[in-house]
Amino acid sequence: MSETKEFKAELKQLLHLITHSLYSDKEIFLRELISNASDAINKAKFDSLDKNDLLQNDKDWRITIRVDKDLNTLTVSDNGVGMSQEEVIQNLGTIAHSGTKAFLERSKEALASNRPDLIGQFGVGFYSSFMVADKVTVITRRIGATEAEAVSWTSDGQGTYSVESTTRPRRGTDVILHLKEEAREDFLEPGAIRGLVRKFSDFLENPVFLEHQVTEKDETKWESSQINSSKAIWLRAKSEVTTEEYNEFYKQVGNDFETPAKVIHYSGEGFAEFRVLLFIPKQRPYDFEFYDPKYGPKLYVQRVLIQDHCAELIPPYLRFVRGVVDCPDLPLNVSREILQDNVIIQKIRKDITKEILKALKDLKSSEPEVYRKFFSELGQIVKEGIRIDFEHKERIMDLMLFESLLGEAEKPTDFAEYVGKMALEQKDIFHLGAESRQVALASPVLEAFRKRSINVLFLTDPVDQFILPYMNEYKGRKLVAADQGEIPGLEAVTSEEEATYAEFLDKWKEWIPGLTKARLSTRLEESPACLVSSEGQSSAHMERLLKRMGRSEGMPAPERIVELNPRHPFVKAMNDLFKTDPSSSKLIDSAKVLTDLATMAEGSRVEDPTLMVKRVVSMMEAGLRS
Numbered sequence: 001m002s003e004t005k006e007f008k009a010e011l012k013q014l015l016h017l018i019t020h021s022l023y024s025d026k027e028i029f030l031r032e033l034i035s036n037a038s039d040a041i042n043k044a045k046f047d048s049l050d051k052n053d054l055l056q057n058d059k060d061w062r063i064t065i066r067v068d069k070d071l072n073t074l075t076v077s078d079n080g081v082g083m084s085q086e087e088v089i090q091n092l093g094t095i096a097h098s099g100t101k102a103f104l105e106r107s108k109e110a111l112a113s114n115r116p117d118l119i120g121q122f123g124v125g126f127y128s129s130f131m132v133a134d135k136v137t138v139i140t141r142r143i144g145a146t147e148a149e150a151v152s153w154t155s156d157g158q159g160t161y162s163v164e165s166t167t168r169p170r171r172g173t174d175v176i177l178h179l180k181e182e183a184r185e186d187f188l189e190p191g192a193i194r195g196l197v198r199k200f201s202d203f204l205e206n207p208v209f210l211e212h213q214v215t216e217k218d219e220t221k222w223e224s225s226q227i228n229s230s231k232a233i234w235l236r237a238k239s240e241v242t243t244e245e246y247n248e249f250y251k252q253v254g255n256d257f258e259t260p261a262k263v264i265h266y267s268g269e270g271f272a273e274f275r276v277l278l279f280i281p282k283q284r285p286y287d288f289e290f291y292d293p294k295y296g297p298k299l300y301v302q303r304v305l306i307q308d309h310c311a312e313l314i315p316p317y318l319r320f321v322r323g324v325v326d327c328p329d330l331p332l333n334v335s336r337e338i339l340q341d342n343v344i345i346q347k348i349r350k351d352i353t354k355e356i357l358k359a360l361k362d363l364k365s366s367e368p369e370v371y372r373k374f375f376s377e378l379g380q381i382v383k384e385g386i387r388i389d390f391e392h393k394e395r396i397m398d399l400m401l402f403e404s405l406l407g408e409a410e411k412p413t414d415f416a417e418y419v420g421k422m423a424l425e426q427k428d429i430f431h432l433g434a435e436s437r438q439v440a441l442a443s444p445v446l447e448a449f450r451k452r453s454i455n456v457l458f459l460t461d462p463v464d465q466f467i468l469p470y471m472n473e474y475k476g477r478k479l480v481a482a483d484q485g486e487i488p489g490l491e492a493v494t495s496e497e498e499a500t501y502a503e504f505l506d507k508w509k510e511w512i513p514g515l516t517k518a519r520l521s522t523r524l525e526e527s528p529a530c531l532v533s534s535e536g537q538s539s540a541h542m543e544r545l546l547k548r549m550g551r552s553e554g555m556p557a558p559e560r561i562v563e564l565n566p567r568h569p570f571v572k573a574m575n576d577l578f579k580t581d582p583s584s585s586k587l588i589d590s591a592k593v594l595t596d597l598a599t600m601a602e603g604s605r606v607e608d609p610t611l612m613v614k615r616v617v618s619m620m621e622a623g624l625r626s
């Protein structure tokens with residue numbers, strides 16, 4: 001009995017988009033169907049590992065594409081796991097695939113920004129069949145089910161589908177596309193199908209056969225031949241794989257429409273034999289979620305796909321890397337628990353980590369533009385490594401990029417370049433945390449650095465503040481906050497100045513009770529005052545970050561020191577007034593306003609802006625009247 005059901009709402013939207021052919025690359029449906037068929041075969045191989053009789057002697061793994069010019073159908077069949085009725089409804093009636101959900105969101109964005117061409121860049125799996133077919137029938141029999149337990153699913157992609165029982169003599173799935181008239185010319189031609197398979201699936205480990213009619217001497221018969229090389233791409237020699245093949249494979253394994261930034265393909269030996277084919281994305285792939293626990297390459301053991309995401313093979317701070325690791329030396333029945341403690345896996349992971357870090361370093365030096373984009377989107381993840389991978393700390397530090405005081409905007413520098421350009425007398429690496437380059441540049445703390453052409457790295461990524469405690473030094477050079485270190489070539493405050501200002505400085509604590517201390521400083525050139533934190537204390541920037549994250553509660557107020565420029569006319573004038581009229585209210589007002597201005601200059605908020613405005617206006621008024 002046939003039962004008609006409605007697609008879930010968001011799937012209807014998706015189908016509408018697909019059938020209204022906003023898609024430019026119609027041919028990708030074939031890639032999606034072959035890839036589903038191959039996945040199904042891989043699952044069947046896996047399911048039957050310890051239950052060989054499940055296969056009922058049908059181990060002749062193959063994907064078959066049958067073109068039927070009489071019926072105008074294109075059928076993709078496999079002898080994989082198949083689906084039960086519930087699975088059919090779940091898998092083909094709802095959006096099961098996370099990429100498809102992301103697709104919907106992206107396509108809405110693309111439409112909103114009037115760029116429908118962008119939509120064609122995303123894969124939408126099974127449903128892309130409706131780009132070329134006005135009716136799709138799926139006949140499937142689950143592994144272990146009987147002939148009579150097969151299911152037939154049919155839809156015209158308009159909003160409903162029907163399911164009914166049917167029979168299928170063997171395990172597996174047929175996806176039958178009733179081609180739209182305009183698609184027939186392209187997709188009923190054996191030559192065209194051959195070309196597409198070569199392009200999309202040549203590297204697939206499962207064989208793909210083409211079945212089509214040939215007419216010889218007025219006699220029509222069916223012909224079948226294998227059309228892919230079915231040598232898994234990662235098992236082939238590097239020299240035999242073209243860039244296009246790597247790119248195509250990456251699209252499938254990485255679920256990314258972009259080409260990869262870097263391909264890592266090698267075989268390891270020694271403790272075990274293994275093949276690695278990994279890809280570093282150019283940017284954050286569209287389905288990439290920051291804390292998705294499902295990461296890591298696919299793991300193959302003895303030609304069987306054991307895990308789609310083997311997190312044990314990769315440290316979490318490199319989780320954006322995608323690809324395949326094939327290790328025939330592992331036991332086929334490896335479970336999660338075994339993986340965690342397996343010595344071979346641990347060694348492979350170590351090896352892979354080294355290779356990925358090396359590839360990133362290469363990318364950084366050979367294609368700085370590409371790397372910059374990569375780092376701006378995924379660098380935060382790489383930086384997590386500073387806290388967890390002590391062994392590679394310096395290598396990870398070498399991958400970091402920073403805006404800097406002397407560097408141009410958007411032309412970041414790194415530790416090595418910074419140190420390379422340091423003057424002889426400079427010993428430390430200076431840094432300043434700020435929300436942005438702009439905020440950093442406005443900081444009065446930098447005045448002395450600017451005057452002496454000493455560079456300061458800007459730590460503008462919030463993550464930087466949290467890894468800073470783990471980065472005490474780089475190649476023997478201490479990392480020092482710009483407001484704390486000793487600036488080479490800075491004249492000291494003279495003893496005369498110290499004497500002239502001594503009492504005045506003492507008074508500041510009374511005027512501004514929140515301050516730890518007031519002291520003189522020569523780091524300022526133009527500004528009368530700035531705020532700094534005492535050594536070992538967190539910076540103002542860090543405080544602001546914590547506040548924004550709601551994590552500042554219960555923390556002691558940071559110790560803040562005001563540094564005054566003894567050579568600034570305003571500070572001098574204050575001191576002069578202090579000497580003649582120490583209790584003048586003008587002094588308190590000036591001290592308060594100066595502190596507020598210094599607070600603003602470091603990018604923080606003043607406590608009471610209204611009060612500050614009042615004070616400034618009345619001071620200006622007094623100025624006008626005098």
Ligand code: ADP
Pocket residue numbers: 032036037040078080081082083091092096097099124125126127173
């Ligand atoms: P994806 O393959 O990316 O998960 P699809 O929309 O292409 O998304 O397919 C949805 C689901 O339908 C698959 O995850 C799989 O469970 C099932 N499926 C599709 N094709 C087949 C097939 N040939 N054999 C068995 N299951 C299939």
